[in-house]
Amino acid sequence: MASVAPAEAFHSETSEKKHEVPVGTVRRRSLGGGVVLVIPEKQGPFKRNMVFWSARLRPLLESLVFRVTLVACLIFALFGGGLFVVIDVPDDPGILVLDTMMTAVTILFVAEMVINGIVDYKTYPLSFFFWMDALGTVSMIFEISTLLGNGGKMQTTNGSVDAMLMRTARAAKVGARVGRLSKLMKCLSYYLRDKDKNMDMSSNPAEAKKLSTRLMMTLSTKVSFLTILLVLAVPLFTIGQFPEQDLSMLLWAKRLETEYKRAYDELEGLPAGSNSTIFKDSVLEMKNFYTMVNYFVYEVHGFDAQVNVSGKISYIPGAEQLNDLPGVVQMSDIYRVSVPECLVERADCPGNAHMDFNFHSPRRIEVTEDMAMAFFIILLMIGVSTNLNQTLHKLVVQPMESMLSVVKDNAAQLLKQFGLEDDMEQGEEDVEETELLEGIFKKFARLASLAAGRNEATAEELAGMDESARGVMMDMMRVQVAPPVSTDAANSSSLRNSARESATTGSEGIEGGDMSDKLDLPDVPVVTSMPVPRDTVESWELDVLSMDGDAQTKVALHIFFDSLVGRTTGRYWTEAATFKRFHSVVKAGYNDLPYHNYAHACDVLHTVYRLLCHSAANKWLSSVDQYALLVAALCHDIGHAGRTNPFLVELGDELALRYNDKSPLENMHCAKLFEIASKDESDVFKSMDKDTKKQARRICIASILHTDNANHFEMVREISKIYEMTSEVCNAQARHPDLLPQYVEQVMQKNCMQWVELFLHFADVSNPLKPFDICKKWAWRVLDEFFEQGDEEKRLGLPVGMLNDRDKINRPGSQHGFIQFLVAPLVYTTVKIFPELHPVYSQMAENLDQWKVLWVGETSPSDEDIAKKEADVAKIKDQALELETRVL
Secondary structure (H helix, E strand, C coil), rough: CCCEEEEHCCHHHHHHHHCCCCCCEEEEEEEECEEEEEECCCCCCHHHHHHHHHHHHHHHCCCHHHHHHHHHHHHHHHHHHHHHHHHCCCCCHHHHHHHHHHHHHHHHHHHHHHHHHCCCCCCCCCCHHHHHHHHHHHHHHHCCCCCCCCCCCCCCCCCCCCCCCHHHHHHHHCCCCCCCCHHHHHHHHHHHHCCCCCCCCCCCCCCCCHHHHHHHHHHHHHHHHHHHHHHHHHHHHHHHCCCCCCHHHHHHHHHHHHHHHHHHHHHCCCCCECCCCCHHHHHHHHHHHHHHHCCEEEHHHHHHCCCEEEEEEEEEECHHHHEEECCCHHHHHEEECCCCCCCCCECEEEECEEEEEECHHHHHHHHHHHHHHHHHHHHHHHHHHHHHHHHHHHHHHHHHHHHHHHHHHHHHHHHHCCCCCCCCCCCCCCHHHHHHHHHHHHHHHHHHHHCCCCEEECCHHCCCCCCCHHHHHHHCCCCCCCCCCCCCHHHHHHHHHHHHHCCCHHHHHHHHEECCCEHHHCCCCCCCCCCCCHHHHHCCCCHHHHCHHHHHHHHHHHHHHHHHCCCHCCHHCCCCCHHHHHHHHHHHHHHCCCCCHHHHHHHHHEEEEEEHCCCCHHHHCCCHHHHHHHHHHHHCCCCCCCHHHHHHHHCCHHHHHCCCCCCHHHHHHHHHHHHHEEEEEECCCCCCCCHHHHHHHHHHHHHHHHHCCCHHHHHHHHHHHHHHHHHHHHHHHCCCCCHHHHHHHHHHHHHHHHHHHHHHHHHCCHHHCCCHHHHHHHHHHHHHHHHHHHHHHHCCCCCCCCCCCCCCCCCCHHHHHHHHHHHHHHHHHHHHHHHHHHHHHHHHHHEEEEHHHHHHHHHHCCCCHHHHHHHHHHHHHHHHHHHHHCCC
16 A cells, blocks of 8 residues: 655654654655655554653653652652651651651652653653662552551561661662753753864764773773672661661560569469569569660560469569650550560460560661661762763763764755755754764755655656546646756746845835834724624635625635734735725636636635734734735636646647746736736735835745646745754744744744745645535536536547546546645645644545545445555544644
8 A cells, every 4th residue: 555745745854853753654665756655554543642642741741840749759758757757756647647648659659650651652661760660669568557668566576677678779769860860961061061162183083992992991990889889888877776686685585484484483382462573683684684775675564463373362573663664656666575485374475475675766776877878879879870971971972072063064064055054053952962963964865855856757656646646746746757857946946036035125124114104094994794704714614615706805805904914914005995996807807717716816815814824924924025925816816717737838829828838827817917906096016115016026926926836846845945954943833832033033034935935825725625515615616627628628639638537537536646646745844834734734634534435435446446545544644643743
């Protein structure tokens, strides 16, 4: 399933990788002659959804608020539990507060992983940073008491949960974030560095083997040093902590049980009410023993003072000797040692005889050292990251700077050969150096391809197309089978250059001086009663074919005088009465044809008006240029007889002879326009001075001549070249609702004559961009006009154009080829430069699908032919989604 399209209609822009995710992928194979074979690759709904959500979630992930919140949560996850212990927050309500906050932090960690997985769905899942984030997130279960956390839980001789390893994992997670941040800061510092600094060019940066050896040796040394430092330093943070291998507590539990047994045996031979001091002496000895350390027994349980010895009530005191010792604030400060074996059977033993140690001080030391170790690891990672960045800067970045400097100097010289300025310094802030180098060379390759491209195709290429496609390529786009050298492009380029050289002559001077007078013009509408709501005029849904001639006239007058553009153009440059007389003559000059009639002129006028509004033309195009373009749109097909330029040339018509076969119709339209304006009563330029009138004439002539489809490929190449040279700025503009100053200066003002020519040609072929019911009516009309010419060609014995034979052409099928080969490449590149126009490309994609449905219903084609058409539709829809996603 393949389609043929002009090579310049498609781009693989390296510099867009940072900001723009390609929605559709295609495989391309050059067929020569400026034509490539485009083979769409299937793309599932999963990838489309990921691209869609990635574009929406990326701003959240990169926002300062989200990053600050995440860092704060990371710090709390590392140190929050320890701080609650150090400042002696009571378990009630401390445990509930801590668990709630840790749960919220865990949820945020999980949400961050999910967002990262969506935004960087190609690289993040299962990457190093993914596993680091996963480990840090899972470790949060050791901070929540309802899970595996030790908050509110006492320690026992069975062992306690040591969260040191998991805290180290979270420290590594912070270190990973710090590594990312330092890498980002490094890139920013590289681009902010003085571009003109003196660099040492004595070394040879191209020696990759030497660079690799030096880099490996340096990094190996630093990694070895880091490993040794961690091995030596980490144990230092366990100094002062309670030695869990200390067996004295268990021995004292056994001894107390033994002494309690001795006291019990002593009481068996004594009368009731007797006391034994054996157990008391042992308790006092144990109490004195633990005065040498920072933990102690503050309570024993299961050693009741009152005992029943052979039916006699006697007493074994001792447990009360610990009542003067302080208790605990937090349950986690308790270390409980159970009696391993009961020698005296009693209610609490076996089962609940134990000693409770107060571990307040060891616990604080342990928590403090844990936090210190985590902080040390973070500082170590920051230090190592900074040191490695310095090393990489010296070994890699500086040589690359030298190489970039040389490449840019040579690139600037090459750009001058294209007659273009060196703008590579613009838009580099978000591009990696390797991508910049790759982008520079790819850009030159594409420019060379554009410069060498020709408006032709081989016989083999055309043989692979259906009848409708060949008709569009040869009859409408004038694709040549043989490769003769044509001077059309040179002539049009010469005209364009001439116009550009004087594009600011007269108009800018007037703008700067007298345009303030327009504020004093009366704000009385020229059209008091509109045939359609004004909102319809401000949309793409205006259907001029549903109006009568008077209604169409009102719309035209509204655009020239009462619209957003007309208030600063038509109202200033002409009088309403003069323009109405001019308009009446122009309207009468249009013939009663199916397509090239006054309704078509109004439709093109309205489309040009919408283009001026969408592009904010008042920011970059002078008032006289806008006015002249509207006049050209109204008159661009005046006097059209319903026959094409090739027909007139083949017939040897008077127009073809007069204009030497060079755009005879378009030259005639220009001549008629200025013939009408040459009369004082209908001169819509008479209020202009000489220089301004010359400027308006240049605009009208250049824009009308470029409505000849023979110039179509050249125009697509020109705007493609402009996009290639300013893609960074255009892509930046796509992400901003307001016009960027660099976009206005480098793209709009610098190429304003090109946009004037583009807007009128764009509007002239814009029928497929309108809602389908409007699109269909215009398509039927243009085919009716083609068929009338075909009937005359048969009658005169002339070759019948491929789109003109009513007996061979399928109407819906012809529209498929017209959109795919002529309209889509032009509109795609135009929307790349004017991103706000992306809805019209989406509408075109929907219309193409509708034409395919009608074609299938009328012709019952084979499954193979249907598959080819569906592949074409899928490609256009993928491009539409790409353009839409680009502005989100």
